[in-house]
Amino acid sequence: MRLVKHPVLCNYYVTYRCNAKCAFCDIWEKPSPYITLADVTQNLRDLKRLGVSVVDFTGGEPLLHRQLPEFLALARQMGFITTVTTNGLLYPKNAGKLRGLVDMLHFSLDSADRATHDLGRGVACYDFVLESIRVAKELGERPDILFTVFRNNLADLEAVYRDITQPNGLVLIINPAFEYGDIATGEQLTAAELDYLSAFGKRRGVYLNEAFIQLRRDGGNHVADPVCRAASTTLVISPSNELVLPCYHLGEQKFAIQGQLYDLYNAPETQRLAALEGRLPQCEGCTINCYMQPSFAVETSKYFWQALPSTLKYNWEKGTWKRLLQLA
Template identity: 65%
Template sequence: MRLVSHPVLCNYYVTYRCNASCSFCDIWEKPSPYITVENLKQNLRDLKKLGVKVIDFTGGEPLLHRELPALLQEAKAQGMITTVTSNGLLYPKNAEKLSGLIDMLHFSLDSPDRDEHDQSRGVKCFDKVMESIEVARALGERPDIIFTVFENNIEQIEQLWRDVCLPNNLVLILNPVFEYNQVGSALSKESLDKLAWWARQKNIYLNEAFIQLRIDGGNHVDNPVCKAASTTIVISPENKLILPCYHLGMKDFAIDGDLFNLYHSDEVQKLVALEGKLPACEGCAINCYMQPSFAVEVNKYWWKALPSTIKYNRMKGTWKQMVRF
């Protein structure tokens, strides 16, 4: 049973540029412009009409965009819940300008060991993440730590949780690695069982439906769980609508100041109807699209996701914003 039929999330790529070169990501290899404030204003108007409640300013590294505070202010003025994920390199010097504008601020940290984290990111940023946590907390922010889980770092969850998250009362978000474009690798059943245990611990957030989906072999085109195109609006730095999702990116459409009518056009809706059914969708388990997919349709994944979703919203207080919206 479908609960929500309209998009709820916008993944807004402010730039593909990045000041890191993570081994499990290829986005930093792309040439890219930066979005403009004027285009954002036009798109925000239509995103609100489409029913979007959450806007994730992403990249690349979103803090490379010098007008990010202005972008966030525009989104907040429209009542949007805002999220930003950063590698921490630029946060300390921009923290005061960003203060109070980001509802869900995430810092990426993949190891409690400085050298290991810096090697995985291709740049020395461990110390900047530690500094960013300190600066954010001094400003009254409560950032989350996003830990991308691989086979070779799963045993480090405990140290990162114990040494970084608990002392600072931060939520540790466990983000199981996913495969696409020959980037990333699958997790073993043993590792998935360990993650299921961690999901129930204090100050840990892991959508348990991610685990179930991987056990089931990912999305299946004959009975797709993925609702990427109908739940999530993806906008590129070139101000184009990307369908059916960023990672497939089969087709893009120039927005030209009319996102609302573009989204409802026959050509776009034909692609939306193919979500989760394309050959490349077989076996897909990409977290950023499955998260909203699990939330809009009652099935076994909805029930699996519910306890962890309630837990996170209770820890962060974001349920209050959703009710107010």
């Protein structure tokens, strides 16, 4: 049964440019403009009309956009929950400008070993993540550590938890890697490794959406009976001010917004394409976390019930439930 019939999340790409070259991502390879304040202002108004409650300003590396603090301040003023994920390279020098503007601030860290983390990210950013943690804590911020799990770094999870997140009072977010297009992330996690992650996710100070694990056990999304609700739960806006459908990773079609996001999203052609969410041939076996998470949240299913405990746990540990109450 569908509980929420409007989109809840916007993945707003401020730029595709990045100052890292992660092996498991191809976004940084794309030429890209930067979004403009005028477009952001109009689009946020329309996102509010559409029922969106969370705006993820993403990239690329979002901190490359010098107006990011302005976007975040505007979104907060309009009542959105804001989220930003960064590799940490630019955070220390921009932390003051971002203070108090990001509800969910994530620093990417994939190993407690400097060489291992920097190799995966294609740039020396490990020390910047540790410095970002120090600076954020001094400013009274409560960042999370986003750990993207592959088979080759699974053994590093314990050390990150023991040596970095727990001593600093941070939440460790476990993000199982996924493949898309021509981007391969290595061998898939085995059943035993998924069981290990599931058990690890029950620890204090750890967030793992258990439905991510179950979805992988089930072989991902199946086009005959899709769990994916990417287009009806999530709006993707490109740096060129386009609405991308049905999701960023497929990008089947892009529509120029031109100040008409509300009408564009509700247009027959847009809704026709949105109705194909999870049903396209490329959707078979998909496990893309950033679209599955909102998909699990909007309708009752076994994934909804498996995702619920971890979602409640995260909101309690982070204190974001207080922010949600303020917006209610």
